[in-house]
Amino acid sequence: MNENFAFIANALAHEKRLKILEWLKDPVRHFPPQVDGDLVKDGVCSGFIADKLNVSPPTASAHLALLRDAGLVTPKRIKKWTFYKRDEVAIQQMAERIAKEL
Numbered sequence: 165m166n167e168n169f170a171f172i173a174n175a176l177a178h179e180k181r182l183k184i185l186e187w188l189k190d191p192v193r194h195f196p197p198q199v200d201g202d203l204v205k206d207g208v209c210s211g212f213i214a215d216k217l218n219v220s221p222p223t224a225s226a227h228l229a230l231l232r233d234a235g236l237v238t239p240k241r242i243k244k245w246t247f248y249k250r251d252e253v254a255i256q257q258m259a260e261r262i263a264k265e266l
């Protein structure tokens with residue numbers, strides 16, 4: 165396995181990041197409606213994610229940055245906010261790779 169795989173595995177090696185991915189799988193169920201941005205189409209505001217994680221916005225941003233850098237979530241800027249949603253294609257490819265290589 166290459167270092168990119170190790171980076172992705174590291175991104176998944178924290179309970180809070182796994183929770184974020186779980187919640188983003190069904191954002192309507194896990195987050196309240198947003199004023200800006202559709203929960204499904206645009207993603208979930210990082211502030212809502214921070215609140216649900218019960219962490220500060222900078223801590224949530226650090227977790228989200230790792231997931232973004234691993235290619236597991238995609239950010240979208242709307243006004244002054246950043247919204248995140250899962251990259252289902254990348255997650256599926258990772259699952260297939262794990263099944264093949266492990």
